Amino acid sequence: xxxxxxxxxxxxxxxxxxxxxxxxxxxxxxxxxxxxxxxxxxxxxxxxxxxxxxxxxxxxxxxxxxxxxxxxxxxxxxxxxxxxxxxxxxxxxxxxxxxxxxxxxxxxxxxxxxxxxxxxxxxxxxxxxxxxxxxxxxxxxxxxxxxxxxxxxxxxxxxxxxxxxxxxxxxxxxxxxxxxxxxxxxxxxxxxxxxxxxxxxxxxxxxxxxxxxxxxxxxxxxxxxxxxxxxxxxxxxxxxxxxxxxxxxxxxxxxxxxxxxxxxxxx
Numbered sequence: 001x002x003x004x005x006x007x008x009x010x011x012x013x014x015x016x017x018x019x020x021x022x023x024x025x026x027x028x029x030x031x032x033x034x035x036x037x038x039x040x041x042x043x044x045x046x047x048x049x050x051x052x053x054x055x056x057x058x059x060x061x062x063x064x065x066x067x068x069x070x071x072x073x074x075x076x077x078x079x080x081x082x083x084x085x086x087x088x089x090x091x092x093x094x095x096x097x098x099x100x101x102x103x104x105x106x107x108x109x110x111x112x113x114x115x116x117x118x119x120x121x122x123x124x125x126x127x128x129x130x131x132x133x134x135x136x137x138x139x140x141x142x143x144x145x146x147x148x149x150x151x152x153x154x155x156x157x158x159x160x161x162x163x164x165x166x167x168x169x170x171x172x173x174x175x176x177x178x179x180x181x182x183x184x185x186x187x188x189x190x191x192x193x194x195x196x197x198x199x200x201x202x203x204x205x206x207x208x209x210x211x212x213x214x215x216x217x218x219x220x221x222x223x224x225x226x227x228x229x230x231x232x233x234x235x236x237x238x239x240x241x242x243x244x245x246x247x248x249x250x251x252x253x254x255x256x257x258x259x260x261x262x263x264x265x266x267x
Contacts, residue, residue, distance in 0.1 A: 001029070007039050011048045014058055018224050021055035021250075057228070077109075079222045079246040082267035084109035086244045087184055087220055088117065095121070095131040095149050097181045100210055103137035103165030103203075104186025106220040111140040118149040134180055136166040136206060160203065167202035175209035183214030185235075189228030190221050190243070192256035195236040197229055204232035211235045216242075223247040237262055 006029055013028075014020050025036045040056045043049045049056040087110045091099060095118070101107050111133075118131070135141055136155040144152050155174045157166030185207060187196045196211075196219065198204050211217055217240050226249055237260035243249075244265045249257060257264055 003039065003042075006031075007043055007048075010039055010056075011043060014049050014056055019052070019055060019057040019227055023054075025055070052229075076222050076224065076246075079267075080106045080109045081113075082246055083220050083222060083244050084113050086265050086267040087218060088113045090182060090218060090242075091131070093117070093121065095129050098132035098134065100134040100175075100178070100180040100183040100214055101137065101140050102135070102183065102185045102207060102210060103140065103163050104220070106222060107184050107186045108137065108139050108143065110184055110220065111135075111137075111143040115143050115147050115150075118147055122148045132180070134178060136171055136175075138164040138166075157206075158202075160200065163200075163203060165203065165206070167200075167206050171206050172209045175206060175213050178213050180214045182216045182218055183210045185210060185217060185219050187219055187221050187225055187234075188230045190219065190225055190237075190253070191227055191229045192237075192252045194229045195233050195239075197231065197233045199230045199232065201232050204234040208234040211239050218242045218244060221245050226250065227253055236260070 010020065010025060022033050022036045022040070026033045040049060040051050043056070044051050047059060050059045083106050091114060101111055130149055130151040132151045132153065133144055134153045134155065136157065138159065141152060141154045144150050155166055155171050157168040157171030159165065160167055188199060189197045191197070196207075198207060211234065219240055219242070221243065223246055226245060226247070237256055240260065240262045242263045242265060243257060244267055246267055248254070248266055249264065254264070
């Protein structure tokens with residue numbers, strides 16, 4: 001195989017999965033790790049990949065890169081729906097207790113499923129107790145607002161346009177005064193060494209407050225977030241109870257999650 005052909009295949013692999021390690025590429029193409037590194041160097045020079053420690057990632061995976069919630073909602077919809085369905089199963093159907101739903105496209109999918117389930121349950125059994133749902137996300141609140149069987153609490157603050165979520169000191173302080181039973185958290189990256197991260201410091205501060213406040217932490221992250229690092233860490237793996245994702249984590253991440261005692265659910 002010519003180097004140019006191999007490099008095109010490497011770009012395709014990284015585009016599909018978001019990243020690839022030097023050792024995995026060496027095994028796949030039966031070449032030395034030195035040859036892989038030369039290929040990655042050539043591809044990085046051409047702008048096709050971005051090299052990171054141990055391998056390479058898609059060129060759009062910079063630490064501060066962040067797509068708007070409107071764009072992300074249309075991406076990987078089947079995968080996010082499966083993750084949301086697995087998360088919904090953790091919420092009591094008797095509408096007791098309290099949950100917190102973080103901002104994000106996958107958590108928004110959870111809110112949509114929760115609204116539909118609550119509506120169906122109410123239609124059959126009528127209004128009874130209410131599930132307390134706390135959020136700082138405008139899209140999440142819009143899906144749950146006025147829904148019978150749900151007592152919605154919207155945290156205030158400065159709204160970031162790109163995520164349509166409230167952030168800032170008042171949001172953080174409000175979160176710290178709460179103790180929900182389960183927090184469903186979104187993330188831009190989950191990494192074996194760096195933990196959970198997001199590009200914006202204000203968003204990270206709110207997420208950190210959520211993680212510190214809730215009794216149980218459930219992270220919803222599709223495959224594109226696995227092994228990714230963005231600018232600001234907001235939690236370590238040891239802070240988590242459960243990760244719900246749509247693909248089996250890499251060996252390094254799986255080992256780190258196991259060491260941290262995190263339950264992994266592949267939806």
